[in-house]
Amino acid sequence: MPLALYLLAMAVFAMGTLEFMLAGLVPDLASDLDVTVGAAGTLTSAFAIGMIVGAPLMAALARNRPGRSSLLGFVLVFSAAHAIGAAASSFPVLFATRVVAAVANAGFLAVALATAATLVPPGAKGRALAVLLSGTTLATVAGVPGGSVLGTVLGWRATFWAVAVLCLPAAVGILRGIPARPVREGETGGPALRSELAQLGRPRLILVMLLGALVNAATFGSFTFLAPVVTGTAGLGELWISVVLVLFGAGSFAGVTLAGRLSDQRPGLVIAVGGPLLLAGWLALAVLAEEPAALLVLVFGQGALSFAVGGTLITRVLYEAAGAPTMAGSYATAALNVGAAVGPLIAASTLGTVAGDLGPLWASGLLVAVALVAAFPLRGVIADGRRDQVLR
Known part of the structure; x- marks a missing residue:
């Protein structure tokens, strides 16, 4: 894999740390800003909504611009948004900074995914995606638990400041490692924007986006509210939250690595x-x-399975959107984040029910069940490894 892919993964790590770390900061943040745990959990959904809207919009605006300058701009906006969030004294202000940061993150991922697909052979998109997603999984292994510990010791604001600073080395890596590749007038390197947007009318593309969103909704729904399960249901101390997040992250890294090797050839x-x-x-x-x-054992396993299955489905989005080379990354990003937006909202709605802290886990099971039911009519296609099939 090209060095540029690993530099992009480093930036994804910096951004992913903030996207995921709220799972360990929700109780502290809710107490500090005088909101409910469920309301604090909606910050994850706010981020995801910004990603959904921002991915296609930013990809469209940046499609004819040099990749390096676009990526750098997105990282710097992301860093600035979290510096402002760290100083926020009210929940609405923090909510707004999450949306702005999400739009920047969406633009970055959309451009990065499109760039990654051009850096590898046509049949290696799954491996390229795995490298990028490894930045996210490493964020859950190291960045998120580290942020949780920092938040426990110094408060959640210190974690926001740390992420803002962490983006700066990523920006340097982009400047030094990603080719400028200036765009010459009249040379867009792909089809017209209208033609790329028309790909969204293809049923096969919509299907894999839907399945990927459902699986990701299950992942984010439970991940966002793991902290109350650890300290409440399991009766463990607050520092065990970091241990659980490390295990989930380690599992997700194993899962996305496996998916990267199989999603190109054996997705079924x-x-x-x-x-x-x-x-x-x-x-x-x-x-x-x-x-x-x-x-502890099940959290590791669910991390692995969630990212193996979810990563494979998102890889299929890139394949099915091959006719939209500059927008395919935004479609994959949107699919991921539709799930990330809906999942925590569904999970939060279960906290006030008889299921209590375990509600998000039951909700995640239901979301995966819906995905399996939706995929059931395509079981023959899934079992068939031919390249022209939906999940191949």
Whole structure:
């Protein structure tokens, strides 16, 4: 894989740290800003909504601009938004900075995904996506737990400041490692924007986007509210939140690495085997979460399965949107973040029910079940590895 891919992954790591770390900061943030835990959890949805809107918009605006300058601009805006968020004294201001940061992150990912696809052979998009997503998974392994510990010791604002600073080395990496590739007048390197947007009318593309969104909704729904499960249901101390997040991140790294090797050649195998196991895992976690040992093992497994299945589906988005080379990354980003927006909202709605802190886990199981039902009519296609099929 080209060095430029790993430099992009470094920037994804910096951004992913802030996107995921709220899972460990929700209780502290809610208390400091005098809002409910459910309301604080909507910051994850706010970020995702900004990503959904920002991905196609920013990709369209940046499609004929040099990739390096666009990527650099997005990183710097992201950093500035979190510096402002760290100093915010009210929840609405913090909410607004999350949306701005999300738009910047969406633009970055959309351009980065499109750039990554051009840096590798046509049949290696899954491996390229795996490298980029490794930045996200490493954020859950190191950045998110580190942010959780920092937030526990110094408060959630210190974590926001740390992420703002962390973006600066990523910006330097983009400047030094990504080719400028200036765009010459009349040379866009691809089809017209209208033609690329028309790809969204293809049923096969919509299908894989829907499946990817459902799986990601399950992932974010439970991940956002893991902290109350750890300290409430399992009865562990606050520092155990970081341990659980590390295990989830380690599992996600293993899952996305596996998916990167299989999603180009054997996506049907990943989905057919991983999908039912993912459903069973969420249900088992909901039943056994009060047992610390079971919680730790299952969290690792769910991290692996969530990113293996979800990463494979998002890779299929890139393949199905091959006719939209500059916009395909935004479609993949939007699919990921529709799930990231809807998941925490659904999960938050269960907290006030009889399920309590375990509600998000049951909700995640339901979301995966819906995805499997939606994919069931295509079971023959999933089992078929031919290149012209939906999930191949």
